Amino acid sequence: MIDDQLLRYSRHILLPQIGIEGQEKLLAARALIIGAGGLGSPAALYLAPAGIGTLVLADGDTVDLTNLQRQILHRTEAIGMAKAASGQRTLNAINPECRVIALQERLEGDRLFAEVALADVVLDCSDNFATRHAVNRACVAANKPLVSGAAIRFDGQVAVFDPRLPDAPCYHCLFPEGDNVNLERCAVTGVFAPITGIVGAMQAAEALKLVAGCGKSLAGRLLLLDGLAMEWRSIKVPRDPDCTVCKQRP
Template structure:
């Protein structure tokens, strides 16, 4: 029930001093700060969005914060996942996040769930909390969080990011509110939306969207202001522009009665992004590719379909850069045909998903080739460590 009951809640002298800038706000005051202390928020994910969310929820005085994540801190996270530091690389994100939260607000109770959120555990994990903040980066988990919040009657503060663009809203604020299925009635085709690992993201963007999510959570808990329920806020960092779309419940939306298999629903079968395409084309491991290259028994063309900025970081020696967008648009088809004439074609990207897409596009023009599973990332780990990972 929000706002939470504050009958038995008191602020210590330290808390009064700590939250004094809230206490002097007429819209918040002592009662609002007590509501924050009495409230419990579950944050799913402690990555780009979860980092600012957790930092500002703790700083605001939320009394109980739950964190769901099973990943470890990686060097590539530090560009945007600001709750983590270099000394935490290789260690669990939830432990890093808890340590930072308690540095900010030692009065906060932090609950850790080092597990993937699944249809089997979601209701049990979410049920004790007043609201949920979705900081995930994949469609199966977003649908799962949404449906669990609908079944439990919990508000769902949503955000998503990609490259230079982000969006935020509040789902399921009450029984008449829209939810995630009103925004996405059906999931997009698998592999259609690249991950941040493949598409990239400017580091400050998740900070902006995550802080917006934290703002909405604070407003919902304290009962002040107008939330984003029924409004989808879109942000363009390159143009520094905000715009807003109305979001209404679909009267024909299917009733959510139970949690389902969300991997199957989204057509990903529990595989990583791009693996569906990779499974539909002939493939070779990086070790097998190395044997082919070293054997010099036939002429080969190793096509690199990553973007030019990625090639500036690292390349497999001897590869030819031909970005995927040029192949899918048809612009580069004849170039590839000419380069591959009389040669055996191998195609790679960073992880194997985009190269599989390239082969599917080339196949429609009668050009056949073999996908390099794991891409340049696997090459760096298994064949040549001097090739920079990113």
């Protein structure tokens, strides 16, 4: 690392669990964020300044006035602009050393699998089950760790699904695809803005830990946040031996 990097990332380097070696891992890493909205905003705003070398922002939506209450990656002047491009502009201004790639599309099919295969860690910051299951399948197939988050009303949840660990579940183990689960949208039910910030920041923390190789990840656990009471619950999530997505995994 050059002198400017030693200064920029000095507070990480001072941590014995990260140090220069861990920071160099961050600088060499590529993170993929699916969704540049309420969760993707705080996640990106911590990953880029923290020194992730390449950050891929994938979102096919544009910035709307109703987004600005919680999607802190975007500014009022970005209304009508592609979220991926708006996020790229914001992150470049914060840390020009981070290579931000803006994908102004909803990743699907082969494009999704290709981007997941290139990433060292994937953050699912989407808002629908179809995307979440598609991202999970791609991560299992590519053997890449997935950091998943969700937020609605005053409630949030965070989990890590790491196919590199033999006993770790995948997203499908926890929420089987095809189950009659109703996905509520914040456009209908509302969402307390700081909840998205809390969950997105925790996703960033888990991603940085995974890349730097420090601490213990949330793999095998689901954290649930009750924002009104400000209470967390931790639930163990076992791997489903009959899971149709990950049962063939070594």
